[in-house]
Amino acid sequence: MAKRSELGVTPQSEDFSAWYNELVLKAELADRGPVRGTMVLRPYGYRLWELVQAELDGRIKATGHENAYFPMLIPESHLRREAEHVEGFAPELAVVTHAGGHDLEEPLVVRPTSETVIGELFARWISSYRDLPLLMNQWANVVRWELRPRLLLRTTEFLWQEGHTAHASAEEAAAEVLTATRFYEEVARDCAAISVITGDKTPRERFAGADRTVTLEAMMRDGRALQAGTSHDLGTNFARAFDIDFTNAEGAVELCHTTSWGMSSRLIGGIVMAHGDDSGLVLPPVLAPFQVVVVPIGREGELAGVLEAARSLALDLAAAGIRVKVDERDHVSPGFKFNEWELRGVPVRIELGPRDLAASKATVAERLAQGREQVPLADVVPDMPARLDRIQQALLERSKRFREERTFSVESWGGLVEAVSVGFASALHCGTEECERRIQDETTATPRCIPWDAPEETGPCAACGKPSAYGRRVIFARAY
C-alpha cells in the first residue's frame, strides 16, 4: 500500500506546512539552491511558470505595453532617492561591494524591484506629452534577502514580471492600475482557477513609495491568504525623485504620474496550496504542463500494439491542441505511474490496455473527481477540450466555494480571532495603525485588503470599537 517515503506526502490535515514542502520537492516543481533561500525551478515547475508567463505576456502586450530589460545592478545612491522606497527595502537588500578584484567606490544593490532604474531611464526618454503614456514591462529576477525562505512562496531570488508606466495625468495612471489589476484577475481566475478578492491595501500595507496599492488575495486550503498580484499607483513620488517630467501642450512642465505592477513565480506556490490535496498537486488544465497523460498497459507481446495505439491517440490529442504525454517507461509499473501522475497533478489520465483496445475504448480518470470511466476511443479526442474546460470550471468553483465558506463576517474581537484561525475575517475596522498592529501582534493576522465589491457599511471597529474607516468591511487573515 502507501509508501510515503517515495511518492506519498504528509496529509494536509496532519501538517500543512510539511505537506507543502514535501510536495514541491516530490512533484519536482522546485528544489533548493546552494545558497540559503535560493530556488531552482525544475523543468516541471518552470514549464508551469512559462505557461503563466505566456498568458500574462499576451495580456500585457494586448493592452499596449512593450517588453524591455533593465540591468540587475543598481547604484546604491539611486535607491536612496525615494525616501520611503529605500526605507521599505533596506533590510532585504543584497549589496555588491567588491568586484573586478577591488572594493567598489559605490556599492551596487541587486535589484529588489526596478522602480529606481526604470525611473532614471524614463526621465531620459520622456520630455513631451507626446511621449506619454509610456507603457513598459520587464520579465526579470529580483533579490530580496529573506529571513525565512519557503520554496516558491518566499525565496531570496524569484522571477516575476514588473510593469512600469508613466502618464500625463493622475486619472490615466489610476486607469492603468485598473488595467493591470484586470489581467491579474483574469490570470488568477481563468488560468490558475483561483478565486480572488480584489481590493485596496490599507496604508500600512502599501508598497513603499506608493499612494495606492491594489491587491488580489487568494485563500489557500489551510485558510491563509496569498497575495496573487499587485499594482501600485505611485502618484508623482518617483517622478519627483527621478525628475520624470514632461512639457504639456500648453508649454508648462509637469511631473508624470507613474505606476508599477507585478505578478511573481509565487503564483506557482499559490496553485499548489489552493488546489492540492493529500494525493498531491491538482493542476488547472489551462496551466498544466501535461493536460493528459496516457499510460499504456500490457504484457510483453501485447505491449507493442498498445504503445502504437497510445502514440496514435497522443498525436491526435496534440493535433487538437492538447498538451499530452505518453508515459512509455517500462521499468515502473502502471500502478506506480498512476500514483506519480496524481502526485504531479495531471488533470486527465488515460489508461490504455488490451481490454480497452478489444472494446475500442479507453479508460479515462480525472484527477479532481477521482473515479474512472470507459470512453469509446473515437470520442476521447473530440470530448477532451470540453472535459478539460469542465475540470477548469469545477476547480474554480471549488476554490470560490471554499473561500466563501471560510470567510466570516465578524463584529467582535472574539469573532475576529476565531475567524482568522480558520480563514478570512470580514470586519469593520477603525483604520488606525495601532489597532492594525495590535491585531497582528495578538493574532498574526493582517488586513489583506479592502474589497471593492463590499457594500458600503459603517459601525464600530470589530477590534477596538472605535468608529470604522474606509466605509466598508476589511478582510483580515493570516498571510503567506
Place this chain on the structure above:
RNA sequence: CGGGGAGUGGCGCAGCUUGGUUAGCGCGCCUGCUUUGGGAGCAGGAGGCCGCGGGUUCGAAUCCCGCCUCCCCGACCA
C-alpha cells in the same frame, strides 16, 4: 536574532546513552530472469574521508571543546 531539531552511500533513517570485530537497514541505482489494469518479485552487484577542525584514548560515527551548514517554529516581506 530568539526557540526547537538534524548532519552517517543518491534519498529516508538506525547505530551514539554504556567507545572495541568487516558501519547496518529500507528505498533508489546496475545486471539477469520472471512480471505489467493502483506504489512488481527473486537472485546477484556497485556505492561511505560517519558535516569540518582539534582533543581524550591502545582504539572514536560513538566521549570532550570549537566551528560550519541545513530544516522547522517566531520577528521583516512579492
